[in-house]
Amino acid sequence: MDTTSAPHRVVIVGSGFGGLFAAKALRRAPVEVTLIARTGHHLFQPLLYQVATGILSEGEIAPATRQILRRQKNTEVLLGDVTTIDLAARTVTSTSPIGETVTPYDSLIVAAGASQSYFGNDRFADYAPGMKSIDDALELRGRIFGAFEMAELAEDPDEVDRWLTFVVVGAGPTGVEMAGQISELARRALPGDFRRIDPATARVILLDAAPQLLGGFGGSLSDKAGEQLKRIKVDVQLRAKVVDVDATGIEVEDADGTRRRIGSMCKIWAAGVAASPLARQLGEKSGAEVDRAGRVRVQADCSLPGHPEVFVVGDMAAQDLPGVAQVAIQGARHAAGQIKRRLASKPTGQPFAYHDKGSMATVSRFHAVASVGPLRLAGFLAWLMWLAVHLVYIVGFKNRLTTVLHWAVSFVGRGRSERTATLQQIFARQALRQVAGSSPPRT
């Protein structure tokens, strides 16, 4: 290796699972790393629903990226929204409130993730926020706790019902976890806090157009999760397609074609993802295929076709793999490994081999489903596994400690430590959108 030339510059886009683990994998490499991300934090998305339902604080699942990487001397962290990747000039252009920054690279790892997809009905977003960012989770927290407050104030019984009906769209892991937690919030945590309403009468509806919940987990675990949801009084409605959403309710079409309306003020969208627009940009510039979810098709080694110096990993890469954290983490480590091999003049182009470590979802306190290798578990043991795995991946000792305390408050006790929701959290997005015209502000 030539040690006299300038250090090899690696630019990483994103501070999620892909971006952070790529940076960490390069900590001892003879490279200069610049990590550029839209937010200053690394977000642990799998626990967003716990921020939305008042169990955890946002800081516990979103530590500052520069603090995580502060001892990694070969790495700098820049705040910026990447708008352009110039494959010919090998530069990344990002914007921030103080202007535009152009960062040159020798190697590039793009891990900009995905956002919510409303399948062409973006106006649903105003009434049924998704859950992809801290902003989303805090807004949902405001809407969920705010709904109980409004129900306490409302005089008309129909209006009280609408405020006390919560609809979660999408019965994948996120939807199941969210519906379970809202139900437990209503029935375990809030009773006793109100004088006019009984929060335990709240309806929590989990809707999906598919015939099965938790489709990726297979029949027996789906059934067991369904039984547990029933026990905690979540009303699961399958083969029910959402056709419209507005401020006061949701229109659903059942399998037999009948349409019906559910009156609900608080709706949550947990269905569908669309890759970062950077994936399409890379596809257009390199000629690589872009799939229906907007992901760019990468080579077996995670590189962009015709650009062995550019890697795309995680949720924005089309690789016939699920959109889960382990795919992003392992893909990022593979990309970093390829860069290190190239610098060490070793052969490159090894295919990325994904090692499936399994999947799990919590249904309620002390009850989860887990599919690990040949093991199919449902109940307390699966919940203990969920607990252990999540604690391992939460970043920082302090965060692990406070998370355990907050879990004890909510799961052993009945409380919710993080119920604070400001009016700004509830209304800021709409206000910002009015200022910004029709384009929704990015979060």
Ligand SMILES: Cc1cc2nc3c(=O)[nH]c(=O)nc-3n(C[C@H](O)[C@H](O)[C@H](O)COP(=O)(O)OP(=O)(O)OC[C@H]3O[C@@H](n4cnc5c(N)ncnc54)[C@H](O)[C@@H]3O)c2cc1C
């Ligand atoms: C609510 C929810 C629950 C989930 N639960 C699970 C689970 O239980 N288990 C599991 O394995 N997976 C789960 N996932 C999926 C998992 O979180 C993702 O697969 C994983 O985060 C993908 O990693 P990534 O690095 O590709 O993207 P992300 O982690 O989303 O990171 C993307 C990064 O890119 C940044 N970014 C985006 N666009 C730009 C831009 N233009 N310029 C600069 N920066 C940009 C973002 O700010 C962010 O830092 C869940 C996801 C969600 C939303």
